[in-house]
Amino acid sequence: MSSHRILQVALPVPLPHLFDYLAPQSGEVIAQGARVLAPFGRRELVGIVVGMTDESEIPYERLLPVSRILDGGEPLLDNNLVELLRWCWKYYKHAPGDVILSALPPALRKAAGEIPGPALHFRLTNDGIARLAQPPGRAPIQHCMLSALADGPQCAEGLAGIGSQWRKTLAALMEQGWVESGPAPVAEAKLMPGPELIPDQQEAVSAISAKLGVFGCHLLDGVTGSGKTEVYLRLLEPILAQGKQALVLVPEIGLTPQLLRRFRTRLGLEPAVIHSGLSAGERLDAWAAARSGRAALVIGTRSALFTPMPRLGIIILDEEHDSSFKQQDGFRYSARDVAVKRALQLDIPIVLGSATPSLESLSNAASGKYTWHRLRERATRASLPAWRVLDLRQQNTFFGLTAIALNTIGETLNRGEQVIVFLNRRGYAPVLMCQQCGWHGSCERCDAHLTWHRSIGRLFCHHCGSQRHAPRLCPDCRADALMGAGEGTQQLEESLGKRFPGIPVLRFDRDQTSRKGVMTDQLEQVRKAEPCLLVGTQMLAKGHHFPGVTLVVIVNIDQALYSADFRALERMGQMIQQVAGRAGRMEKAGTVILQTLHPEHTALELLLNQGYEAYARWLLEERQLAGLPPAGYQALLRAEAHERSVAESFLQQAAQLFPRGETRAYGPMPAIMERVGGRSRMYLVIQGASRSALHRQVDRWLPELRKLPSGRKVRWAIDIDPQEL
Numbered sequence: 001m002s003s004h005r006i007l008q009v010a011l012p013v014p015l016p017h018l019f020d021y022l023a024p025q026s027g028e029v030i031a032q033g034a035r036v037l038a039p040f041g042r043r044e045l046v047g048i049v050v051g052m053t054d055e056s057e058i059p060y061e062r063l064l065p066v067s068r069i070l071d072g073g074e075p076l077l078d079n080n081l082v083e084l085l086r087w088c089w090k091y092y093k094h095a096p097g098d099v100i101l102s103a104l105p106p107a108l109r110k111a112a113g114e115i116p117g118p119a120l121h122f123r124l125t126n127d128g129i130a131r132l133a134q135p136p137g138r139a140p141i142q143h144c145m146l147s148a149l150a151d152g153p154q155c156a157e158g159l160a161g162i163g164s165q166w167r168k169t170l171a172a173l174m175e176q177g178w179v180e181s182g183p184a185p186v187a188e189a190k191l192m193p194g195p196e197l198i199p200d201q202q203e204a205v206s207a208i209s210a211k212l213g214v215f216g217c218h219l220l221d222g223v224t225g226s227g228k229t230e231v232y233l234r235l236l237e238p239i240l241a242q243g244k245q246a247l248v249l250v251p252e253i254g255l256t257p258q259l260l261r262r263f264r265t266r267l268g269l270e271p272a273v274i275h276s277g278l279s280a281g282e283r284l285d286a287w288a289a290a291r292s293g294r295a296a297l298v299i300g301t302r303s304a305l306f307t308p309m310p311r312l313g314i315i316i317l318d319e320e321h322d323s324s325f326k327q328q329d330g331f332r333y334s335a336r337d338v339a340v341k342r343a344l345q346l347d348i349p350i351v352l353g354s355a356t357p358s359l360e361s362l363s364n365a366a367s368g369k370y371t372w373h374r375l376r377e378r379a380t381r382a383s384l385p386a387w388r389v390l391d392l393r394q395q396n397t398f399f400g401l402t403a404i405a406l407n408t409i410g411e412t413l414n415r416g417e418q419v420i421v422f423l424n425r426r427g428y429a430p431v432l433m434c435q436q437c438g439w440h441g442s443c444e445r446c447d448a449h450l451t452w453h454r455s456i457g458r459l460f461c462h463h464c465g466s467q468r469h470a471p472r473l474c475p476d477c478r479a480d481a482l483m484g485a486g487e488g489t490q491q492l493e494e495s496l497g498k499r500f501p502g503i504p505v506l507r508f509d510r511d512q513t514s515r516k517g518v519m520t521d522q523l524e525q526v527r528k529a530e531p532c533l534l535v536g537t538q539m540l541a542k543g544h545h546f547p548g549v550t551l552v553v554i555v556n557i558d559q560a561l562y563s564a565d566f567r568a569l570e571r572m573g574q575m576i577q578q579v580a581g582r583a584g585r586m587e588k589a590g591t592v593i594l595q596t597l598h599p600e601h602t603a604l605e606l607l608l609n610q611g612y613e614a615y616a617r618w619l620l621e622e623r624q625l626a627g628l629p630p631a632g633y634q635a636l637l638r639a640e641a642h643e644r645s646v647a648e649s650f651l652q653q654a655a656q657l658f659p660r661g662e663t664r665a666y667g668p669m670p671a672i673m674e675r676v677g678g679r680s681r682m683y684l685v686i687q688g689a690s691r692s693a694l695h696r697q698v699d700r701w702l703p704e705l706r707k708l709p710s711g712r713k714v715r716w717a718i719d720i721d722p723q724e725l
């Protein structure tokens with residue numbers, strides 16, 4: 001066996017390769033996945049060893065040794081994870097160091113970080129029991145701690161606060177030999193029985209349970225409230241009973257206290273929770289518990305995907321269509337797609353759950369790549385809500401709401417029920433629209449709608465790049481009624497408060513709920529089941545269970561109907577289904593009111609009359625005709641600069657360098673949200689029918705791009721399988 005004296009190290013620098021270092025002379029054993037401290041310029045950086053070799057492109061005498069081996073050379077990431085991350089940096093074409101270090105908890109990205117050991121338990125020794133039998137004497141606090149331990153072993157937190165010097169007291173007791181410590185025993189899972197499954201649930205559970213030992217991608221496609229979570233719980237039971245671990249991934253705003261409570265009480269264990277809102281210490285503890293196998297269940301958001309879990313037996317990804325599974329900056333990976341890759345690598349099942357599956361997953365299910373499990377009815381037998389479409393052209397509106405909507409809100413509140421008023425503000429392109437006749441700009445060259453770039457007063461086609469002046473009056477009816485769709489709703493919260501005095505108006509959006517405790521307080525208020533108005537964005541559409549809500553009003557969805565982003569209709573359908581799913585989840589039937597200038601739009605008709613599946617099938621056909629994902633493959637070359645022309649000229653040169661082949665480069669064009677933070681964002685679309693051809697051409701292109709001098713004046717990045725334009 002060769003000695004492999006050269007270490008290939010991933011370092012946190014934005015360069016597209018690994019760095020070679022010499023292994024230390026001392027002959028210390030280093031495993032792949034171990035942390036090292038390596039000299040880099042004048043600094044020392046923490047890196048991960050991802051390979052060992054005897055050859056380097058750098059002459060041997062110029063190679064530097066690593067400064068230090070951390071964690072005693074123990075691998076932090078197992079071989080499977082290192083291979084998964086290697087696949088990621090090749091597929092997403094992102095700097096290896098950035099990719100691999102994103103898999104570490106922040107505390108371990110610094111040399112001083114250490115892997116915490118298991119929590120300790122403290123218990124009385126026989127001497128301690130004897131001491132307790134005697135009077136406290138001059139040490140009442142010690143005695144008090146001994147008696148606290150007389151009820152059984154305790155962890156440190158259980159003893160905290162016994163006197164202000166409790167750590168010293170504890171140390172003294174151990175010194176005396178009255179108390180001893182040991183690793184905390186792993187709590188035995190105490191399962192609570194769940195409800196009897198309804199037939200669709202039973203069928204899904206049986207079918208997936210039969211395939212627990214092997215890779216398989218299972219799409220659990222069930223309307224909101226159909227009991228998908230119950231299915232997850234039933235699948236976790238046998239996995240945990242076999243001593244395996246499970247990973248449950250949820251969208252960013254899906255990680256609610258309600259959800260955690262449900263897993264905790266039903267499975268009788270404490271899940272390790274991993275998300276970006278934790279302190280570095282909490283995150284490290286959860287990560288270490290998962291890595292050591294102590295934590296049987298990990299629940300987390302996107303980044304939890306890379307948690308080392310030595311006995312991983314199943315991955316469950318809830319709300320698989322949710323866009324928060326795609327990281328939108330830096331290492332732009334899709335946690336859903338990589339999770340499928342991880343399951344394949346480990347030969348374990350993965351369950352993708354949604355009431356409104358993405359077109360990608362539906363097409364994989366239709367082609368037989370995924371197994372399709374449908375839950376068609378609500379588990380509680382509550383009926384699905386009734387729809388009511390209101391034509392905005394035929395009615396006057398008050399702060400965006402029609403008289404009919406307002407009256408219905410009033411009646412609902414009078415009956416003592418709760419109402420959601422849903423605004424769809426984020427994530428859609430601004431569209432210039434006539435509030436009088438419904439006119440909106442479309443491209444003369446393409447079958448596409450124009451996007452309004454307000455700051456420069458122009459309309460853009462995001463397919464061919466053509467542009468023109470935004471008109472001031474409606475070209476069709478000459479009315480002075482052109483407005484950006486979705487505008488005029490800002491004052492909604494205030495206006496509703498005035499209109500319904502005495503009724504609490506609770507706002508749920510990112511600004512409001514990012515303040516600590518606000519979300520919990522508001523949810524508490526909703527749970528009181530007294531009449532109230534919930535006003536909010538996307539955040540309201542997901543995860544929460546609002547039993548008192550019987551009416552949902554969707555103020556306006558027209559931006560989505562005419563968006564330049566080809567995914568806008570898919571997202572609109574998902575969003576409408578999801579918000580509607582909040583209405584009438586219990587005994588009382590729900591109603592959903594949808595206001596639009598375009599009640600006759602094919603998309604709306606399909607969605608409301610035939611349901612999401614038929615709607616999705618229609619969207620898929622459209623994508624097939626246009627060669628758009630999932631019928632084709634895309635990558636974006638994104639560039640941003642203070643001045644648009646700088647980004648544009650870089651992209652123009654980049655387009656000229658794009659290698660010839662099946663895949664083509666289109667653009668440059670401005671991003672739908674062009675100006676962000678004082679910078680102009682533009683992109684090229686790389687599109688073609690073959691994934692492998694796309695990757696081949698992009699891989700040939702990237703080294704050329706890195707040589708372009710104009711690339712130094714912009715921030716640029718490649719986005720594989722982009723989700724946003």
Ligand code: ADP
Pocket residue numbers: 195196197198201222223224225226227228229230231379380
């Ligand atoms: P989903 O995850 O599909 O939205 P949940 O699993 O949260 O659905 O189920 C919705 C509601 O129905 C919950 O209150 C849950 O406790 C209840 N439920 C789920 N399955 C059953 C069942 N088989 N019998 C009775 N109630 C059920």
Ligand code: ZN
Pocket residue numbers: 434435436437438439474475476477478479
């Ligand atoms: Zn008009």
Ligand code: ZN
Pocket residue numbers: 443444445446447448461462463464465466
């Ligand atoms: Zn066009």
